[in-house]
Amino acid sequence: MANHSATHPKHVHHHFVDSNQQFESAKLGMWVFLVNEILFFGGLFCAYIVFRAWYPELFTQAALELNTFWGAVNTVVLIGSSLTVAMAIRSAQNNQKRGLEINLLITILLACVFLVIKYFEYEHKLHLGIAPGSFWNPTPEIAAVLDHPKANIFFGIYYMMTAVHGLHVIIGIVLMVWLYLRARKGHFNSEYYTPVEITGLYWHLVDLIWIFLFPLLYLIE
Amino acid sequence: MASLSKTENTAQITPKKLKVKRFVPLENPINTYLTDEKGIWAWLTTVDHKKIGLMYLGAVAFFFALAGFLAIALRTELWTPAKTFIEADTYNQLFTLHGAMMVFFVLVPSIPAALGNFILPMQLGAKDVAFPRLNLASFYIYAFGAIFTFLSLANNGFDTGWTFYTPYSSDTNSAGIIWVTLGVFILGFSSILTGTNFITTIHKLRAPGISWDRLPLNVWALYATSIIQVLATPVLAITILLLAMENILDIGIFDPALGGDPVLYQHFFWFYSHPAVYIMIVPGFGIISEVITTFSKKTIFGYWAIALSSLAIAFIGFLVWGHHMFTSGQSAVATTIFSFLTFLVGIPTGIKIFNWVATLYRGSISMKTPMLYVFIFIFLFSIGGFTGIMLGALSVDIHLHDTYYVVAHFHYVMMGGTLIALLAGLHYWWPKMTGKMYNEPLAKTAAIFIFIGFNVTFLPQFIMGAQGMPRRYYNYIDQFTPFHQTSTIGSYILAVGFLVILFYLVHSLIKGQKAGPNPWNSRGLEWQSNSPPDFHNFSHTPVVIHGPYDYHQPMEEFQLGLAVDHEYGDEQDKVAAEAHASSATETTEA
Amino acid sequence: MMSEHHGHHVASAKQLWGIGIALLILTVLTVTVAGLGLPSPFDILMAMTIALTKAFLVAAFFMGLYWDTKFNSMLLIGALAFFILMVSITLLDTLYRDDVVPSF
Numbered sequence: 018m019a020n021h022s023a024t025h026p027k028h029v030h031h032h033f034v035d036s037n038q039q040f041e042s043a044k045l046g047m048w049v050f051l052v053n054e055i056l057f058f059g060g061l062f063c064a065y066i067v068f069r070a071w072y073p074e075l076f077t078q079a080a081l082e083l084n085t086f087w088g089a090v091n092t093v094v095l096i097g098s099s100l101t102v103a104m105a106i107r108s109a110q111n112n113q114k115r116g117l118e119i120n121l122l123i124t125i126l127l128a129c130v131f132l133v134i135k136y137f138e139y140e141h142k143l144h145l146g147i148a149p150g151s152f153w154n155p156t157p158e159i160a161a162v163l164d165h166p167k168a169n170i171f172f173g174i175y176y177m178m179t180a181v182h183g184l185h186v187i188i189g190i191v192l193m194v195w196l197y198l199r200a201r202k203g204h205f206n207s208e209y210y211t212p213v214e215i216t217g218l219y220w221h222l223v224d225l226i227w228i229f230l231f232p233l234l235y236l237i238e
Numbered sequence: 239m240a241s242l243s244k245t246e247n248t249a250q251i252t253p254k255k256l257k258v259k260r261f262v263p264l265e266n267p268i269n270t271y272l273t274d275e276k277g278i279w280a281w282l283t284t285v286d287h288k289k290i291g292l293m294y295l296g297a298v299a300f301f302f303a304l305a306g307f308l309a310i311a312l313r314t315e316l317w318t319p320a321k322t323f324i325e326a327d328t329y330n331q332l333f334t335l336h337g338a339m340m341v342f343f344v345l346v347p348s349i350p351a352a353l354g355n356f357i358l359p360m361q362l363g364a365k366d367v368a369f370p371r372l373n374l375a376s377f378y379i380y381a382f383g384a385i386f387t388f389l390s391l392a393n394n395g396f397d398t399g400w401t402f403y404t405p406y407s408s409d410t411n412s413a414g415i416i417w418v419t420l421g422v423f424i425l426g427f428s429s430i431l432t433g434t435n436f437i438t439t440i441h442k443l444r445a446p447g448i449s450w451d452r453l454p455l456n457v458w459a460l461y462a463t464s465i466i467q468v469l470a471t472p473v474l475a476i477t478i479l480l481l482a483m484e485n486i487l488d489i490g491i492f493d494p495a496l497g498g499d500p501v502l503y504q505h506f507f508w509f510y511s512h513p514a515v516y517i518m519i520v521p522g523f524g525i526i527s528e529v530i531t532t533f534s535k536k537t538i539f540g541y542w543a544i545a546l547s548s549l550a551i552a553f554i555g556f557l558v559w560g561h562h563m564f565t566s567g568q569s570a571v572a573t574t575i576f577s578f579l580t581f582l583v584g585i586p587t588g589i590k591i592f593n594w595v596a597t598l599y600r601g602s603i604s605m606k607t608p609m610l611y612v613f614i615f616i617f618l619f620s621i622g623g624f625t626g627i628m629l630g631a632l633s634v635d636i637h638l639h640d641t642y643y644v645v646a647h648f649h650y651v652m653m654g655g656t657l658i659a660l661l662a663g664l665h666y667w668w669p670k671m672t673g674k675m676y677n678e679p680l681a682k683t684a685a686i687f688i689f690i691g692f693n694v695t696f697l698p699q700f701i702m703g704a705q706g707m708p709r710r711y712y713n714y715i716d717q718f719t720p721f722h723q724t725s726t727i728g729s730y731i732l733a734v735g736f737l738v739i740l741f742y743l744v745h746s747l748i749k750g751q752k753a754g755p756n757p758w759n760s761r762g763l764e765w766q767s768n769s770p771p772d773f774h775n776f777s778h779t780p781v782v783i784h785g786p787y788d789y790h791q792p793m794e795e796f797q798l799g800l801a802v803d804h805e806y807g808d809e810q811d812k813v814a815a816e817a818h819a820s821s822a823t824e825t826t827e828a
Numbered sequence: 829m830m831s832e833h834h835g836h837h838v839a840s841a842k843q844l845w846g847i848g849i850a851l852l853i854l855t856v857l858t859v860t861v862a863g864l865g866l867p868s869p870f871d872i873l874m875a876m877t878i879a880l881t882k883a884f885l886v887a888a889f890f891m892g893l894y895w896d897t898k899f900n901s902m903l904l905i906g907a908l909a910f911f912i913l914m915v916s917i918t919l920l921d922t923l924y925r926d927d928v929v930p931s932f
Contacts (some may be wrong), residue, residue, distance in 0.1 A: 018927075032365035045437075045899070051903070053472045055907040056472040056907060056914075059910075064480075067499075087681065096851045099886060100845070100848035100851075149490065169490050169496060169497065175887045229877050231855075237872075238865045238871065502918070502922070
């Protein structure tokens with residue numbers, strides 16, 4: 018029902034008293050959603066911990082197949098994108114339309130770089146027959162190094178963790194593109210930048226998850 | 239929109255900052271949320287929490303009828319020890335479908351998403367939930383999940399039991415299992431969105447004067463429920479996703495054939511599904527607290543005890559999931575600790591029961607239908623709870639595990655608890671939702687049918703379970719025949735009860751008498767609006783100066799509102815903002 | 829007309845860049861430490877300590893919890909607490925089984 022009164026700002030929905038209540042609600046809602054996300058990934062981390070506690074030697078061996086260098090590069094890429102998102106929010110708060118657009122663009126670019134690197138990592142592994150579960154069919158050289166009956170399970174966990182995380186990156190890119198289009202139309206300013214703020218929260222969480230995935234998967238010596 | 243309420247008693251309460259007028263709800267409202275926008279399209283695209291609640295209610299009723307019909311078919315099949323009229327494989331699919339539908343489509347969304355959606359914003363004096371569009375999305379996600387489950391039936395179905403245990407579910411070469419797991423995965427999102435929405439609404443959209451100690455207990459219960467939904471459901475989502483990947487890609491985490499651990503699946507599954515039991519029952523507790531005060535005309539006994547025990551149940555509910563796995567091969571250490579922790583759940587639940595009974599003491603009790611259901615609830619739920627404690631005892635459980643004793647126990651809790659509470663709430667809020675009354679004598683008759691039918695169905699199951707009748711079996715030895723037949727007869731009586739309810743509710747919609755705004759003379763905020771309420775619930779922003787159960791205060795004290803209508807937005811914003819800022823005690827100083 | 833955003837903290841560019849650089853340094857540090865090959869419990873402890881520090885920086889400053897209402901921080905901490913709960917109770921089973929994976 019279009020029950021907007023003339024002085025209710027356009028971006029404020031009818032059931033909120035004022036802009037601030039709407040902003041605070043959106044942020045709280047996003048945080049509650051992030052709790053979901055943490056528990057969602059938590060299940061995967063739990064599987065990881067259980068299997069690592071059972072077969073520590075498997076994890077040491079298998080991690081050697083993961084390329085630490087590219088993992089580290091991806092970490093840097095994601096941290097950089099987190100920084101640009103934070104800068105984007107700052108730009109919106111300061112009414113800097115241009116800054117907002119540029120920061121969003123860089124974020125999208127970095128997220129794409131992350132996915133491209135991830136893609137090449139996957140391709141390399143699948144090429145060597147390092148696939149999850151019953152598709153586990155390593156080349157003889159790999160099989161010689163990675164001689165463990167449960168090796169397929171490590172990579173089952175690895176693929177699930179990184180794929181679910183990658184899916185979140187893709188969703189993040191879609192959201193950023195949407196934000197960018199809206200930013201170009203001048204929808205955001207210091208009075209109203211709620212979507213930028215809460216998408217930023219989401220993106221930082223994606224970064225947070227990777228901050229833990231990186232040492233747990235790549236850095237086991 | 240013009241003011242829908244006549245303003246009476248213009249002698250205003252004038253606290254320090256705001257001028258408050260009394261608003262008396264209209265006897266015959268012209269504009270209601272039902273007449274506000276018309277047509278099927280308006281319903282399907284509505285963001286009004288009340289309509290979404292009703293759509294959920296319709297969907298839940300539909301699935302309940304469907305799953306109930308399956309239950310009747312199952313009970314009929316069990317009339318004789320051998321085959322009665324369905325094949326063994328079909329039987330396996332039917333009980334799986336009955337369980338999955340009742341849990342995921344009926345019990346989980348029933349009270350929060352259907353009744354809660356309707357009532358929660360009204361009890362908070364809000365115009366809507368915090369994220370109305372998300373609310374609508376959650377309904378469609380629910381519908382979408384349902385479609386996947388039906389697609390599963392078209393693809394060989396699934397017969398793993400509603401728990402989808404590996405390796406049953408990973409070895410079955412059925413496309414059906416993939417579809418249904420994806421369906422449950424999607425349904426989970428619906429539940430998560432509702433929970434997120436409710437938590438935000440309760441935190442941010444309370445009307446002026448509703449401090450945390452004036453929240454209706456129904457809101458406290460929904461708050462606890464939402465917390466469980468938010469914390470537990472994502473774990474179900476990842477579990478189900480892993481299970482689907484187990485089927486599609488053979489990732490091998492849970493499948494013993496690939497080196498995985500099936501017991502780990504059970505841990506993951508019950509990390510959600512045990513708290514999910516409380517997602518189903520805790521909102522029921524909320525309804526009972528509301529109904530029992532209204533029909534005792536008395537302040538609730540132990541407000542904080544009831545409010546906090548909901549949160550305690552929510553928390554302890556996360557610590558006890560292993561009692562579903564006593565015979566699964568989990569370590570003795572875990573088993574012992576889980577058994578011990580399980581007993582703890584009895585404490586907050588007991589606190590609630592005692593407080594309700596204490597509320598009744600010296601109350602002025604009127605035995606209307608909702609109150610009748612409350613008594614049925616207390617009786618049946620206590621049996622369900624006590625047998626649950628018995629099952630939590632390790633040594634007893636080894637004997638009773640996976641027998642009909644367990645079946646009877648969780649039906650006493652889920653049906654005798656949640657569904658009876660849902661019926662209590664439905665009858666209690668029906669006049670508010672529709673503006674119509676139902677046929678009281680018929681309603682009481684139906685309640686008695688349900689009570690008798692329920693006990694005839696499930697009491698014998700305790701006995702044959704204790705004697706060793708395993709659950710989910712298609713055949714049984716002859717000595718159990720009398721128990722099974724009694725149980726089957728009971729299920730028919732139960733069905734008659736539900737048909738009577740269906741009849742008089744439909745009748746009430748068509749020919750029911752006008753209910754008026756507050757037929758029960760309740761002090762709850764939701765009753766200080768028109769019946770049915772208008773689109774914005776209240777034609778004014780309500781100001782609350784008393785708790786929801788202050789029956790010692792005169793009725794007029796509860797009929798407050800801001801002096802300014804929605805029409806004059808900026809004025810109202812200013813006043814409302816001030817009201818938010820000013821504490822409730824300021825208002826009472828008037 | 830809606831100009832009073834008391835609660836909205838605007839972080840300075842300097843602050844944000846500082847946090848970004850700190851995160852970079854910690855990333856280099858964790859890779860270096862992993863290369864040292866510390867003995868068993870210490871390598872994972874070290875890696876997790878650094879990861880937690882990084883997570884703290886991101887949550888407190890990029891996500892603005894440092895300036896935000898306490899309740900949002902509580903949500904984050906609560907989520908972590910329940911995650912730890914899930915893991916530790918599951919480990920009570922998996923670490924104390926007679927037979928690691930029950931055979932079929």
